[in-house]
Amino acid sequence: MNIRLKFKQIVATGLQTFAQQYCLLCAAHNGSELGLCNACATSLPWHGAPQCPQCGLHSDGLVCGHCLSSPPDFDATHSLFTYDFPVDSMLQHYKYRDMLHLSNTFATLFSQKLATKNNANKIDLIIPMPMHSARLKERGFNQALEIARIIAKNSQIKCDFTTCQRTKLTPPQASLPLKERIKNIRGVFSCMQKLQGLNIAIVDDVMTTGASLNELAKTLKQAGASHVECWVIARTLPHK
Ligand SMILES: [Zn+2]
Ligand SMILES: [Zn+2]
Structure with missing residues (x-):
């Protein structure tokens, strides 16, 4: 662990103690x-x-018309929130302003929601959305990994953040128009080992178009996974 991340975690622990007393x-x-x-x-x-x-x-x-006509590579999605106020702002703070202690809030709430679901597909492995090493160096932590770690611990499922890597550095999805996101994310992941017959949950903070999750699900299926779910903190819904 680098010193910057260690410092952030010490601050996070302090903030968490504070957060336990004040909303x-x-x-x-x-x-x-x-x-x-x-x-x-x-x-x-x-x-x-x-x-x-x-x-x-x-x-x-029921399965929507879009998924029926062009099925995504993932089989299911579980999201805790819709990407609306104040969760949108909480996630921005978590990701860009070093409020690392929010990983505990999000992951614990997600685990509680998961416990109420009768999940027919028993998950064998949790894989956090991989971050490119250059991006990781820049930010100091992978927001999906920090949440995935806690969910995995709560649900006693193995968390694997090494098998699947993001090997191509591309512009952040959020900086691109929706239409360009599929092209931008194509072929960016690679999987180092076979995942034959495994049921896998990908953990990510936000699902907008689902292009990144879909590309990772495709990579995992190519590596042999039989079932892939998206576990996300917030789902962006088109506003009517
Ligand atoms: Zn309050
Ligand atoms: Zn659908």
Whole structure:
């Protein structure tokens, strides 16, 4: 672990202790160990509406027309929130402003949601969305990995962040128009070993078009995975 990350983790532990006493959204003095008071936790944009089980977009609860006509390479999507206020802002703070302790809040809430689901496909392996080594050096941590680690520990599933790597450095997806994202992400991942017959969950912070998750799911299936799910903190939904 590099010194910068170690320092960040020390700060994060301090902030977490603080967060345990005060709600990070309203500063009320009754925050739980998640750093949120009950009222603020309840008012978060939970993704509870009927949705397509495959891509997580609005539907009547059945696989949507888009997934039926051009099926993605992943088989299911579980998202905790919709990418709306204040979760959008919390995720931005987590990712770019060193609020590392939020990984615990997001991962714990995700684990709680997962525990209520009757997941027919038992997951063998959790793989966090890989970050290119140059990007990792720049940011100091992989936001997906920090969340995946905690979810894996809570659910007692192995977390594997070495088998699959991001070998090509491309512009960040968020900086590109939606249409260019598929082209930008093509062929960027590589898998070092066979994953024959495994059920895998990919953990990521945000799913927007799903282009990165789809490309990684494709890579995992090519390596032999039989089932791939997306476990994301927030799903961007088109606003009506
Ligand atoms: Zn609050
Ligand atoms: Zn769908």
